[in-house]
Amino acid sequence: MSAYDAVIIGSGPNGLAAGIALSQEGKRVLILEAHKEVGGGTRTAELTLPGFHHDVCSAVHPSGFISPFFKTLPLEKFGLEWIHPEVSVAHPLDNAPAILLKKSIKDTSTQLGQDSNRWVSLFEEFVGASDALFKDTMAPLQIPNNPILLSKFGLKGARSAVSFVNSYFKDEQAKALFAGCAGHSILPFDKMLTSAFAMMFVIQGHVTNWPIVKGGSQNLAKALSGYFVSLGGTITTNTRITNFEQLPIAKAYLFDTDPKQLAAICKAELPKSYLNRLHNYKYGPGIFKVDWALSESIPWKDPNCLKASTVHVGGTFNEIAKSEKDMWEGRHSEKPFLILCQQSEFDATRAPKGQHTGYAYCHVPNGSTKDMTAAIESQIERFAPGFKNIILSRHKTSTKGFQDYNPNYLGGAITGGVSDISQLFTRPVARLNPYSTPNHSIYICSASSPPGGGVHGMCGYYAAKSVLNKKATIKR
Structure with a gap:
């Protein structure tokens, strides 16, 4: 009998989200963290x-x-x-x-001169249906909940930021505001999909004023870990994993790590062809x-x-x-x-x-x-x-x-890696289930899996769903 149903390596927001999603289903879960505190990118x-x-x-x-x-x-x-x-x-x-x-879209648009009405027309529908949009965009490739809305977003978002502003805006105010949001993509503005990043940040800003966590980002990690432990989960800190043999016996292993760490730790557990693809990942x-x-x-x-x-x-x-x-x-x-x-x-x-x-x-x-x-x-x-x-x-x-x-x-x-057209939907490698690996008990749940970077936990959530939907078995 396995000591755990799942062991998660890394306690960033995605590792914690995966642990919570599995624990909510009554699974016995251990999270291992190399640092003295949980949190990954959410520490203060x-x-x-x-x-x-x-x-x-x-x-x-x-x-x-x-x-x-x-x-x-x-x-x-x-x-x-x-x-x-x-x-x-x-x-x-x-x-x-x-x-x-x-x-307020209106209050924002009044600053934008000739582009005021265009700003409203571009974003009003998406803001009004934001819950549906976020569910479809903060997910792996799958049958969308609202295919018409997603296709409208995709037609605009697939463009480069340069193409977008040249098509829609005349004045510098709107162009500059859009540019700042596009900058979060960490891509040159002539690349496809840079407008999608900008649009998403704009829409989020019209849904809620971008919040901080009182006391520091660490308190988000503390809240997630506190809830995870309340569900029966276990966290062990100061435990750096460098070799698969260090891990306790479990039915499934979820890695909140980048692809190269996954490859290094699991080099004896994964086929060479898959390891080579992990090593070719673009950061x-x-x-x-x-x-x-x-x-x-x-x-x-x-x-x-x-x-x-x-x-x-x-x-x-x-x-x-x-x-x-x-x-x-x-x-x-x-x-x-x-x-x-x-x-x-x-x-x-x-x-x-x-x-x-x-x-x-x-x-x-x-x-x-x-x-x-x-x-x-x-x-x-x-x-x-x-x-x-x-x-x-x-x-x-x-x-x-x-x-x-x-x-x-x-x-x-x-x-978690480049989010360009070649890698956004196929991170870390192209597979029908991007969270899975050729070893049915090893999964990746980090920002190097869909939907990518950001403190939202959706990579971990969907990786956990993959584990729950497939019986993982491994004999050691």
Whole structure:
């Protein structure tokens, strides 16, 4: 008799989601975590000075709040508290008011000049049917719940961001706002599907103001793990798995790891042809991140930027497109596109009274060793003169630093691998069931499986469903 029905390697949001989904069905589940704490990309630490609590990786969680699986869980009973800012995104421009992505489509569109009506017509239907859209887009390839809605989204989303803005927008305001959202794809803007990423982030912003977790992202992991344990699950930390023989006997093994770790651990359990395909997986660019302890709020030229949990710093569409093209082609942008978060503006627990935390990262070539601090701080200074003068302390994380922190982030790639047309739907390899492997007892449940990166747990949820739908047996 197996000691467990399932053993999960890794306790990121996907590993925890898989554990919960299996435990809800009465399965005996063990989660093994190499780090001293659960969480993966959802951890919080005093990276700069005492009393300044910084999110180590993921910081703002629209996909976590709207996750079709997380929404079904009683996470508030386990300490989760969402905080919603007044607006989702601020996008500062030179010598012009910042553009704000607000929950109200109308209030957002009134800032967009000639593109006001077009913005409403592009997004209104999707926002009105967002629950159905999220269920179909945050899933592997399958028969859709709403095929007409999904096909409408797909026809627009399949386009490149360049093609999209040239077809639909005339003024820089709408183009820039769309560019900032497209930047989350970590793809050059002439690639197919970059408009789908932008559309999804825009729609999420019109459904809910992008939230943070009170006390830090770690509290989302704590709530998930608390609920998992309440269902009878077991978690063991400080346990790094490097060889399959280290694992206890179980009917199924789910890996919340990147493909190369899966290949290394299971090299004797999987056929060489499959291992070769795992080794050919594309990870894409990495990131360079800086966290700051600040003496006061960021002094944005437009104070409306302080209303947003996220600020997209980079200027015009063309400037952001150039930055993303540079990192894709192995160059370091002199004016990088930044994703900046200012959690302490909305959560007083993040910093000492009157002081603040800051967080920003830019995209860089995979494995980059270049220190991007000066370029990042100059970009912020451009839109917030005096920013450098309020820095009390800073903490830098390079691509190597991210990989050392979490081996899933190979070369600093934080989203589980490239999400281009060749890999978004077939990650980590092309199989009818992407979570399965040739060994009927080994599964992958990380962001390197569909629907990909983001703190939403849907990769883990669907991997768990695969286990439940197939009797996994292994003799050791």
